[in-house]
Amino acid sequence: MVGTEMGVASLRIAGIARGASISLSVDGRAVEAFAGESIATALWAAGIRHLRASPGGAPRGMFCGMGVCQECVVEVEGVSVLACQTRVVEGLDVRLRHDDPA
Amino acid sequence: MSALQAQRADLLVLGAGPAGMAAATQAAQGGLSVTLLDEQPEAGGQVYRAPPAEFGPARASPDATLGAALRQALTASGARHLPHRRAWFVEPGFRVHVVGPAGPELHEAPRLIVATGAHERIVPAPGWTLPGVVGLAAATVMLKAEGVLPGHRTVVAGVGPLLAAVAVGILKAGGKVAAVIDLARPNDWLRRLPALAARPELLARGVGWRARLAVARVPVLHGYTVVALHGEGELDTVEVAPVDAVSWRPLDGPRRRIAADACALGHGLVPDTSITRLLQLRHVFRPEQGGWVAETDADLRTSLPGLYVAGDGAGIGGAAAAEERGRIAALAVLRDAGRLDAAGHVAHSAAPRAARQRAERFGAGIATLMQARPGPYAAIPPETVVCRCEDITRATIETALDAGARDVNQAKAWTRCGMGPCQGRMCGETLAELVALRLGDRAAAGLLTGRAPLRPVPYDLLVGDFEYAALDLPAPAPS
Numbered sequence: 001m002v003g004t005e006m007g008v009a010s011l012r013i014a015g016i017a018r019g020a021s022i023s024l025s026v027d028g029r030a031v032e033a034f035a036g037e038s039i040a041t042a043l044w045a046a047g048i049r050h051l052r053a054s055p056g057g058a059p060r061g062m063f064c065g066m067g068v069c070q071e072c073v074v075e076v077e078g079v080s081v082l083a084c085q086t087r088v089v090e091g092l093d094v095r096l097r098h099d100d101p102a
Numbered sequence: 103m104s105a106l107q108a109q110r111a112d113l114l115v116l117g118a119g120p121a122g123m124a125a126a127t128q129a130a131q132g133g134l135s136v137t138l139l140d141e142q143p144e145a146g147g148q149v150y151r152a153p154p155a156e157f158g159p160a161r162a163s164p165d166a167t168l169g170a171a172l173r174q175a176l177t178a179s180g181a182r183h184l185p186h187r188r189a190w191f192v193e194p195g196f197r198v199h200v201v202g203p204a205g206p207e208l209h210e211a212p213r214l215i216v217a218t219g220a221h222e223r224i225v226p227a228p229g230w231t232l233p234g235v236v237g238l239a240a241a242t243v244m245l246k247a248e249g250v251l252p253g254h255r256t257v258v259a260g261v262g263p264l265l266a267a268v269a270v271g272i273l274k275a276g277g278k279v280a281a282v283i284d285l286a287r288p289n290d291w292l293r294r295l296p297a298l299a300a301r302p303e304l305l306a307r308g309v310g311w312r313a314r315l316a317v318a319r320v321p322v323l324h325g326y327t328v329v330a331l332h333g334e335g336e337l338d339t340v341e342v343a344p345v346d347a348v349s350w351r352p353l354d355g356p357r358r359r360i361a362a363d364a365c366a367l368g369h370g371l372v373p374d375t376s377i378t379r380l381l382q383l384r385h386v387f388r389p390e391q392g393g394w395v396a397e398t399d400a401d402l403r404t405s406l407p408g409l410y411v412a413g414d415g416a417g418i419g420g421a422a423a424a425e426e427r428g429r430i431a432a433l434a435v436l437r438d439a440g441r442l443d444a445a446g447h448v449a450h451s452a453a454p455r456a457a458r459q460r461a462e463r464f465g466a467g468i469a470t471l472m473q474a475r476p477g478p479y480a481a482i483p484p485e486t487v488v489c490r491c492e493d494i495t496r497a498t499i500e501t502a503l504d505a506g507a508r509d510v511n512q513a514k515a516w517t518r519c520g521m522g523p524c525q526g527r528m529c530g531e532t533l534a535e536l537v538a539l540r541l542g543d544r545a546a547a548g549l550l551t552g553r554a555p556l557r558p559v560p561y562d563l564l565v566g567d568f569e570y571a572a573l574d575l576p577a578p579a580p581s
Binding site for chain 1: 141143148153154155156157158161188221222231232233234235236237239240241242243244245248249250251252253254275276277335336487490491492493522523524527528557558560
């Protein structure tokens with residue numbers, strides 16, 4: 001297994017075997033992720049927790065973690081997906097809807 | 103809509119947690135063709151959720167062992183397990199419409215076992231919508247499956263055994279727990295010792311968790327609740343207050359502020375009844391089992407012939423009870439399908455019935471501990487968002503109640519609370535408790551009518567490709 005992280009500041013748990021290191025694009029910015037992770041996890045570990053805006057414009061992010069609450073909706077290749085239910089893929093183009101309430 | 107070719111089986115099972123896995127295995131062993139449909143990539147449900155295959159073999163733990171055994175038996179049974187399937191509509195008869203990896207599918211069978219489990223009850227507090235606040239179940243998924251900590255300093259708050267499980271999970275992963283905020287007092291646990299003694303191994307595990315928190319000097323505040331979550335754009339502070347011992351209403355007086363970048367929050371489990379409500383079955387209100395459940399006989403047959411419920415969706419009982427309920431429901435299916443005679447049914451049912459009873463005694467101890475109490479709901483400030491999907495505040499709901507709304511469906515229709523994409527799964531409990539505060543009776547507040555789609559589905563996926571010009575449109579009305 002590649003990609004075991006030991007960084008103190010990282011939220012990724014040390015000593016866990018992960019999948020291959022890959023790269024996502026989040027609003028045009030490169031974010032490191034590991035194969036097998038959900039998009040929500042990869043963003044969480046990168047410190048990106050504000051994923052979208054509520055109808056009233058308030059910041060929202062992953063909440064239930066199991067595909068129920070619909071709070072972690074992000075746009076992938078133009079389609080709305082739940083970040084907690086969608087696995088990362090190399091080169092995935094993720095867009096956050098901070099201005100456009102879903 | 104293009105006509106979908108139905109995929110047929112003798113039995114459909116919805117949900118691949120312990121109940122669904124055990125049910126599908128038992129029914130397939132009994133000679134039925136079984137299709138098990140589930141949203142997740144791997145069978146296991148939330149409790150036995152496995153790390154992604156890319157992470158290599160799972161680390162040893164009691165849950166990993168139990169989950170692996172169920173998965174192995176499922177594979178050996180010949181049941182057809184279809185992961186990545188999101189059910190959005192269920193018709194009587196039974197026709198289950200799902201969205202799969204390659205698009206929409208239709209599955210058809212004369213019998214259906216609903217094993218869709220439970221979701222979390224989370225009582226709103228100001229700021230609970232801030233990024234950084236997650237459910238206890240979400241924290242569990244992060245720790246057990248995704249290999250990531252909820253935060254650098256996490257407050258774990260709410261009620262039930264998941265509090266200690268998540269806090270210890272964070273410690274074991276090398277993270278920091280800022281505090282555990284537990285609504286229950288030691289007395290609430292002690293009173294349930296006789297029930298919890300039905301599963302000594304789990305009781306010992308719980309005691310071990312508490313000891314580990316003490317050794318790590320994690321502050322554990324019993325009889326406390328989260329009254330507000332603060333932060334600019336993201337969580338940075340959790341505000342807590344003591345509660346009264348009976349209703350759990352926050353008491354006046356000084357409050358404590360705890361610096362934390364994450365808060366895992368959960369107040370118990372609610373059986374998922376979305377499918378049995380959609381099919382308009384009879385439900386009964388059993389607060390000691392998490393709330394509304396479909397009415398069933400002892401073998402988990404519902405009031406609709408051919409439809410069975412199993413697992414926590416039939417009332418919160420825990421993973422071990424769920425597994426036995428799955429077997430019992432499958433044996434009822436085999437009996438009703440003529441694959442087992444009466445004597446065979448009795449013989450096969452003896453062991454799972456006994457195991458279910460023991461597991462349910464323990465489960466009842468936990469479920470009553472997590473039972474909703476009115477205090478935390480009464481204390482929700484007016485401007486707090488209750489319905490996260492539609493940004494509906496408590497004040498808006500109270501206005502509808504002032505105007506005469508007398509059950510949850512009226513309150514929903516007048517405010518839109520529960521109409522968003524989560525279909526009331528996150529706010530339904532709060533809405534019902536707020537109505538109940540007016541009526542003085544939670545059962546009288548009713549339950550939300552089930553509606554399709556059960557999960558949001560992309561419309562173009564269902565409609566498929568078509569030429570607008572080729573549609574047979576009716577003539578416009580004369581102007």
